[in-house]
Amino acid sequence: xxxxxQREIExxxxxxxxxxxxxxxxxxxxxxxxxxRDSQLxxxxxxxxxxxxxxxxxxxxxxxxxxxxxxxVAVDLRYVIAVLKINNDLERIGDLAVNIAERAAYLAxxxxxxxxxxxxxxxELTQLMLKRSxxxxxxxxxxxxxxxxxxxxxxxxxNRQMYRILEEYMAQHSDQIPESLHLLSASRHLERxxxxxxxxxxxxxxxxxxxxxxxxxxxxxxxx
Amino acid sequence: xxxxxQREIExxxxxxxxxxxxxxxxxxxxxxxxxxRDSQLxxxxxxxxxxxxxxxxxxxxxxxxxxxxxxxVAVDLRYVIAVLKINNDLERIGDLAVNIAERAAYLAxxxxxxxxxxxxxxxELTQLMLKRSxxxxxxxxxxxxxxxxxxxxxxxxxNRQMYRILEEYMAQHSDQIPESLHLLSASRHLERxxxxxxxxxxxxxxxxxxxxxxxxxxxxxxxx
Numbered sequence: 001x002x003x004x005x006q007r008e009i010e011x012x013x014x015x016x017x018x019x020x021x022x023x024x025x026x027x028x029x030x031x032x033x034x035x036x037r038d039s040q041l042x043x044x045x046x047x048x049x050x051x052x053x054x055x056x057x058x059x060x061x062x063x064x065x066x067x068x069x070x071x072x073v074a075v076d077l078r079y080v081i082a083v084l085k086i087n088n089d090l091e092r093i094g095d096l097a098v099n100i101a102e103r104a105a106y107l108a109x110x111x112x113x114x115x116x117x118x119x120x121x122x123x124e125l126t127q128l129m130l131k132r133s134x135x136x137x138x139x140x141x142x143x144x145x146x147x148x149x150x151x152x153x154x155x156x157x158x159n160r161q162m163y164r165i166l167e168e169y170m171a172q173h174s175d176q177i178p179e180s181l182h183l184l185s186a187s188r189h190l191e192r193x194x195x196x197x198x199x200x201x202x203x204x205x206x207x208x209x210x211x212x213x214x215x216x217x218x219x220x221x222x223x224x
Numbered sequence: 225x226x227x228x229x230q231r232e233i234e235x236x237x238x239x240x241x242x243x244x245x246x247x248x249x250x251x252x253x254x255x256x257x258x259x260x261r262d263s264q265l266x267x268x269x270x271x272x273x274x275x276x277x278x279x280x281x282x283x284x285x286x287x288x289x290x291x292x293x294x295x296x297v298a299v300d301l302r303y304v305i306a307v308l309k310i311n312n313d314l315e316r317i318g319d320l321a322v323n324i325a326e327r328a329a330y331l332a333x334x335x336x337x338x339x340x341x342x343x344x345x346x347x348e349l350t351q352l353m354l355k356r357s358x359x360x361x362x363x364x365x366x367x368x369x370x371x372x373x374x375x376x377x378x379x380x381x382x383n384r385q386m387y388r389i390l391e392e393y394m395a396q397h398s399d400q401i402p403e404s405l406h407l408l409s410a411s412r413h414l415e416r417x418x419x420x421x422x423x424x425x426x427x428x429x430x431x432x433x434x435x436x437x438x439x440x441x442x443x444x445x446x447x448x
Contacts, residue, residue: 053438064301064305067291067301067305068297068298068301071295071297073292073295074292077291077292078288081288081291081308084308085312088309167402170394170398170401171399171401172398174394174395174396174398175395177391177394177395178391181408214277214281
């Protein structure tokens with residue numbers, strides 16, 4: 001029975017990592033389509049959304065099956081519940097990537113803004129957070145998960161900076177309001193992807209240590 | 225044992241409804257502070273966020289305790305998992321309400337826009353969706369939950385309309401870009417609250433019928 005459960009849990013791990021890899025791909029593609037003004041790449045990202053949705057439902061069904069058939073306890077129960085939640089976060093991140101790609105598709109067919117916006121820097125940190133949150137899941141590494149939490153403020157600051165620049169730009173370029181609003185959305189979506197990675201990291205900490213750290217100030221959580 | 229489990233599940237139901245009532249209050253207060261340009265009310269909503277976060281963690285711990293101690297199956301298992309997910313959605317809706325209140329606090333201390341924006345109409349439908357999603361949970365009423373899903377497109381359309389009006393306004397009033405952006409955010413947050421209510425409704429349908437309907441076109445789901 002236990003061996004069977006362990007096999008099921010291993011299978012679940014493979015599936016959630018497969019989902020994670022797909023979502024990482026979507027984020028990478030969305031950012032590249034935005035920065036490179038590449039509408040074909042944007043369309044590719046949008047087209048792959050359905051598959052992510054399918055995998056999310058499969059993983060959720062698998063989690064529920066394991067709970068019903070094996071009635072796991074302690075660390076196994078926490079693992080299955082963490083996967084259930086992380087799966088949900090990954091699907092939301094995938095949706096945000098698709099939304100960025102939609103903005104990118106619009107922007108690629110409109111004149112670019114003459115303003116320096118560091119989407120690459122913001123995306124790099126966000127993608128690193130996502131990668132680390134998934135690595136922390138694979139290696140059940142709460143320390144790495146804490147690093148993800150610590151980066152979230154930095155991405156928030158980058159988003160605020162982007163907001164200030166675009167707000168100023170719009171006041172001076174009333175003919176480029178729609179383009180500016182699309183860029184603003186892309187920045188906000190990146191920031192929400194970073195939030196999603198933070199949620200995943202918090203679920204990993206819970207899984208490893210059995211403690212719910214979200215809503216706790218980060219310093220406090222680090223002392224735990 | 226079963227009776228004990230039933231009691232625990234009844235307790236869980238009370239708690240999630242208490243959380244739901246608080247979140248509904250927060251949304252109502254946030255919208256009233258926005259429409260009435262009432263910064264004191266906005267601050268009240270913001271101040272109550274911490275309590276919602278606390279209740280969310282308590283409910284999640286309760287769900288995990290029930291899963292670990294009682295190892296529920298079938299409809300009871302689905303109920304506990306649905307509450308776990310709905311709890312998460314409610315907390316996110318609470319955060320969105322707080323975010324609207326933050327926008328309202330800013331807007332109350334700045335000149336109003338001379339433009340007709342129907343926040344009341346949009347908020348009314350959104351709040352109705354939230355109320356119905358919680359009612360569908362109390363009464364395990366999948367039919368009512370389906371009505372919530374059906375309203376989501378309407379709120380999306382209202383948000384797009386708000387976006388068009390504000391985009392136009394910004395192009396003509398370059399001195400009111402910050403105010404317009406705050407109003408745009410409030411509309412988008414309302415739309416995301418409606419999405420949250422839709423998620424809750426989908427979890428109720430799953431709980432009642434054991435079928436995951438999200439990502440399915442609504443017509444298809446209705447035929448099931």
